Amino acid sequence: MDDLQSHKDAARKAAFKRRKQAFESAAPGQSAYLSEFLAGYRGVPVSGFMPIRTEINPLPAMAEAAAHGPVAVPVIQGAGQPLKFSLWEPDSEMIAGAFGAKIPAVDRFIEPEIVIVPMVAFDGAGGRLGYGGGFYDRTLETLRNKRATLAVGFAFSAQAAEELPLEPTDQPLDLMITENGIRDIKR
Template sequence: MSTDLTLNEQKAAARKAAFARRKAAHAAAGPGQAGHLSEVLAGYRGVPIAGYMPIRTEISPLAAMAEAAAYGPVGVPVIQGEAMPLKFSRWEPEGALRDGPFGAKVPEVDDFFEPEIVIVPLVGFDLKGGRLGYGGGFYDRTLELLRSHRATLAIGFAFEEQMAEALPLEATDQPLDMMITQNRVIEFS
């Protein structure tokens, strides 16, 4: 019997380790987590942006999203179904929300648009632009679709502690263009 782990087993192990690091970082986090994200988004005023409604121990982009919403459309993901790309519905800081799949809130009324910048939640990341998500492939499918229409900037947003030396990735995993943590901005070529 081989001791080599399959790619799925490697991803599961990497996710488990990253979730543990994220949980500890979330517990220790202070204010101003989205400061660097706000600084980057300020350079894209008016460009349609998609953020996300944080769940569990995800770092919160809400402060940066609220600032960006004063200048242009900001949306949040709405899951359409298993193995389908996400759609993004316009979000307002004080707008009415309803429960969406997986515990994330979504706007009460759907007002879909295509973002040119997507702030991507994640479980783990590396310094090559690799991203490990939850395993459903929603963001990979979505980024692939958006990038087939126009240049789309994918910005990972996570706690610094979620960084991994290397991640088990597949050809279908969409790369990040930039990674932002509570501590810094990392641009990938």
């Protein structure tokens, strides 16, 4: 195992522990700041995510955004491929997708202009540590090569890290939102 990978593994392990603690003590209203942010982009195509395990819950903000414009969720196409985004509504019929995340039973794909990104950890410079599959990095690169695409991180504030082991292919976040507020990225 190379040095970078061992640093990533150690960072993930520590971040998962912090996220689990934050999840277990989380209060209602986790997505209030996400709702506030999305209210400024009504009608713009957005991708949220279906929370798995101990991820922060974006569903109330997604439901509110869906009342004003298209909201989609990621659908994994296969290893090494970018994500596609299928339209979602609060009453959509959902089925099990890859890694335990629910996906719409009927695919109606769109390309979002705002991608709400789940994660294991984040830093103040827009760095993000995911699960290691590279899905969001490939996807954001593909979308950003077509047009301006906002990558908005959404996680518990406890998932913050001083610095993360990053690679040149890692796509930066444009903004970070937690249950405690909206954080600007300092590059």
